[in-house]
Amino acid sequence: MSKRPNDDINEINTEAKKMAITWQLKSLTDKVKRESRKKPGAPTMCKFCHGTHEAYACNIIPQEKKLSIAFKRKIICLGQAKHHPAACYGLKRTDHLCQEETCQKDFQIHHKSICDKAPPHEEEDIGLDQLIRDNEDDNIQATQ
Known part of the structure; x- marks a missing residue:
C-alpha cells in the first residue's frame, strides 16, 4: 500500500x-x-x-416651562407634533x-422628563435666565 492517499x-x-x-x-x-x-x-x-x-436630567428649565414646551410637542417623545401617538418612536x-x-x-404614558412625580436629578445650573431667553428666541424664530 502506498502513502499517496495519506x-x-x-x-x-x-x-x-x-x-x-x-x-x-x-x-x-x-x-x-464597516466600522470605519x-x-x-x-x-x-x-x-x-x-x-x-x-x-x-434637565434642571435648568423649570418644570412648568417643560410642561408648556411638551404640550406644544408630543408628550411621549418630545418630538415635533407631526406624527400620530400610536406611531411614536417613544413607545x-x-x-x-x-x-x-x-x-x-x-x-399615563408620557416622557419621564415631564413627570411631576419623578425625583429631581442633580445637574449643574448654567444660567437659567439666559437659557430661557435663548429658548424664547428660538420660539420667536420658529413662528416667523
Whole structure:
C-alpha cells in the first residue's frame, strides 16, 4: 500500500486551513471597513435647553416651562407634533418613558422628563435666565 492517499489528505487539510485563515482575515477586514465608515453618533441633546444632557436630567428649565414646551410637542417623545401617538418612536424606546409606579397604575404614558412625580436629578445650573431667553428666541424664530 502506498502513502499517496495519506499525502492527499494532508494536502487537503493544509489547503483547508489556508482557506479558513483567508476567510477569517477577510471577514475581520470587512468588519473594520464597516466600522470605519460609520459616522459617529450625535451627542445627546436636551429637548428643552439644548444642552448636552438627557431631557429627563434637565434642571435648568423649570418644570412648568417643560410642561408648556411638551404640550406644544408630543408628550411621549418630545418630538415635533407631526406624527400620530400610536406611531411614536417613544413607545418603542421605553427607556425614555416614565417608569413611576403611580403613572403606570393610572395608564399615563408620557416622557419621564415631564413627570411631576419623578425625583429631581442633580445637574449643574448654567444660567437659567439666559437659557430661557435663548429658548424664547428660538420660539420667536420658529413662528416667523
